[in-house]
Amino acid sequence: MSPIEEKTTIWDTLKDYQRRHPESVNPPSERINPDIPGSYLWVILVTNWQNLHPLIQDVLYVWYRELSKLYGGKIEELDPKSTEALLARFEELDSKLKAYELERSNLEQELMIRDRDFQRLRSVAGKREKENIEVQQMLGKSFQEKIMDKQKEIDEKEEIIQQLKAKIATLEQRVASSPTTEDASQNKEVSNLKQQLEHRTKLLREVSEELQKLNQQVKEQRATIEQLNEKLRIKDEKIREIKGLLKL
Numbered sequence: 083m084s085p086i087e088e089k090t091t092i093w094d095t096l097k098d099y100q101r102r103h104p105e106s107v108n109p110p111s112e113r114i115n116p117d118i119p120g121s122y123l124w125v126i127l128v129t130n131w132q133n134l135h136p137l138i139q140d141v142l143y144v145w146y147r148e149l150s151k152l153y154g155g156k157i158e159e160l161d162p163k164s165t166e167a168l169l170a171r172f173e174e175l176d177s178k179l180k181a182y183e184l185e186r187s188n189l190e191q192e193l194m195i196r197d198r199d200f201q202r203l204r205s206v207a208g209k210r211e212k213e214n215i216e217v218q219q220m221l222g223k224s225f226q227e228k229i230m231d232k233q234k235e236i237d238e239k240e241e242i243i244q245q246l247k248a249k250i251a252t253l254e255q256r257v258a259s260s261p262t263t264e265d266a267s268q269n270k271e272v273s274n275l276k277q278q279l280e281h282r283t284k285l286l287r288e289v290s291e292e293l294q295k296l297n298q299q300v301k302e303q304r305a306t307i308e309q310l311n312e313k314l315r316i317k318d319e320k321i322r323e324i325k326g327l328l329k330l
Contacts, residue, residue, distance in 0.1 A: 104180040106143035207310040
């Protein structure tokens with residue numbers, strides 16, 4: 083198969099995997115406990131241990147140790163004063179030391195990644211906040227003036243509506259007291275005024291809706307800034323927590 087035709091597997095993406103348990107380089111036991119569920123599978127796994135990926139070795143090693151405890155697996159006890167016991171103790175401590183070093187390395191790497199993400203987020207948040215401030219500075223007064231102009235326009239239209247209502251009331255009174263020959267023309271005038279009133283009312287609603295949209299935009303901008311500040315605060319706390327663990 084040519085290199086172009088080779089398929090990438092999940093294991094190809096884990097080439098730099100660092101063991102959590104250095105002792106998992108070797109099988110958890112040379113003799114599989116027959117009482118453990120799937121013992122026949124464990125025999126195959128132990129026999130082919132060196133062909134397994136380090137991540138799988140890590141997981142299976144811990145898994146088997148826990149199963150051994152659960153199903154009464156016995157570990158041969160050595161004389162604590164014997165050379166074998168001291169050597170086993172030394173290897174155990176050495177393995178723990180390596181595990182701690184690996185854990186420390188993993189934490190430092192995670193800290194670097196989180197710090198990088200934090201700096202990136204801070205950069206993005208700072209940029210957005212700067213853009214928001216610039217927009218507010220650019221619009222600032224003009225934005226407030228725009229809202230005030232809209233409010234003034236609403237007040238003017240409400241005043242016009244009141245005037246039209248007064249005219250309609252006056253014309254209706256005239257119609258009631260005028261001769262029949264003038265009814266048609268005056269009714270037409272009343273109808274025209276009513277149409278103007280409806281048109282003015284429609285415009286008033288449109289202006290009010292536009293004013294509400296402008297206020298909603300201001301609220302959304304403030305909410306976005308608050309969300310970014312909260313994310314920065316959480317990142318700061320997480321970095322302080324990880325740094326505290328590394329100092330232990």
